[in-house]
Amino acid sequence: MTLVLRDVVKEYAGHRVLNGIGLEVGRGDFVCIVGASGSGKSTLLSMIAGLEPVTGGTMELDGVPVSGPGPERGLVFQSGALFPFLTVAENVGFGLRLLPLPAAERERRVQWYLSEVGLSTLAHALPRHLSGGQRQRVAIARALACEPSILLLDEPFGALDVQTKEDMQLFLHQVWRDTGATVLMVTHDVEEAVLLGRRVIVLTSDPGRVAAELPVPLPDRREIGLKRTPDFLDLRATVEDLIRGRVSTRD
Numbered sequence: 001m002t003l004v005l006r007d008v009v010k011e012y013a014g015h016r017v018l019n020g021i022g023l024e025v026g027r028g029d030f031v032c033i034v035g036a037s038g039s040g041k042s043t044l045l046s047m048i049a050g051l052e053p054v055t056g057g058t059m060e061l062d063g064v065p066v067s068g069p070g071p072e073r074g075l076v077f078q079s080g081a082l083f084p085f086l087t088v089a090e091n092v093g094f095g096l097r098l099l100p101l102p103a104a105e106r107e108r109r110v111q112w113y114l115s116e117v118g119l120s121t122l123a124h125a126l127p128r129h130l131s132g133g134q135r136q137r138v139a140i141a142r143a144l145a146c147e148p149s150i151l152l153l154d155e156p157f158g159a160l161d162v163q164t165k166e167d168m169q170l171f172l173h174q175v176w177r178d179t180g181a182t183v184l185m186v187t188h189d190v191e192e193a194v195l196l197g198r199r200v201i202v203l204t205s206d207p208g209r210v211a212a213e214l215p216v217p218l219p220d221r222r223e224i225g226l227k228r229t230p231d232f233l234d235l236r237a238t239v240e241d242l243i244r245g246r247v248s249t250r251d
């Protein structure tokens with residue numbers, strides 16, 4: 001799986017929101033896109049998800065132009081957006097109904113991904129009985145159950161308290177390692193981007209452009225203690241400077 005964007009432009013009513021975006025995401029990668037509010041992060045992800053057309057440039061998944069949504073791209077939003085009258089298991093299985101799979105395979109995937117996100121015991125619960133973190137786990141399991149080529153996440157932990165957010169960040173990272181998924185996540189949280197990404201792409205605003213693409217010099221197994229290491233703190237400061245539009249002196 002390779003996602004390639006070349007010179008992508010997005011305008012709303014003649015107003016240029018994104019300009020000349022180039023991006024390549026390969027199989028098994030974990031890429032985080034950060035930028036200030038209004039830099040066009042959500043717009044970029046919506047275009048990759050096929051929910052918004054591009055104004056210019058090209059966007060291809062394995063050489064095929066992206067022209068609409070597809071099951072090979074799994075999407076998770078900040079709100080989780082679960083179906084309130086479906087159980088946890090039914091929510092996880094929802095997207096599978098659209099795939100040509102035998103019933104037994106659907107059931108196997110629902111059970112497997114529920115266990116992967118640690119929610120097997122809540123399979124028959126309704127979303128309103130879950131905590132915010134548990135709801136996001138269901139949303140992630142629902143997206144993963146379709147075994148997408150790429151998982152697209154838009155601020156998935158933005159609405160969670162600090163502790164739950166940290167737990168969920170490490171959880172997502174573990175799921176990524178366990179399943180070999182390809183992940184593209186947008187966030188305004190620089191610390192989150194550096195903690196999780198193998199690469200961090202920084203967008204500047206008005207119009208949104210790629211200011212830098214930075215490799216993250218941290219081990220593949222991430223833990224919270226890494227936030228205090230010099231490599232982490234250096235990269236975080238570099239990204240923050242880039243977002244503020246300061247020329248960084250760090251390499």
Ligand SMILES: Nc1ncnc2c1ncn2[C@@H]1O[C@H](COP(=O)(O)OP(=O)(O)OP(=O)(O)O)[C@@H](O)[C@H]1O
Pocket residue numbers: 012017035036037038039040041042043044188
């Ligand atoms: N449907 C739309 N119609 C018109 N303008 C839009 C639309 N969607 C987004 N925009 C504009 O595009 C710009 C980028 O918005 P977007 O939501 O992509 O930014 P963002 O970086 O995700 O911001 P945030 O971090 O605050 O969510 C903003 O100026 C926004 O007003």
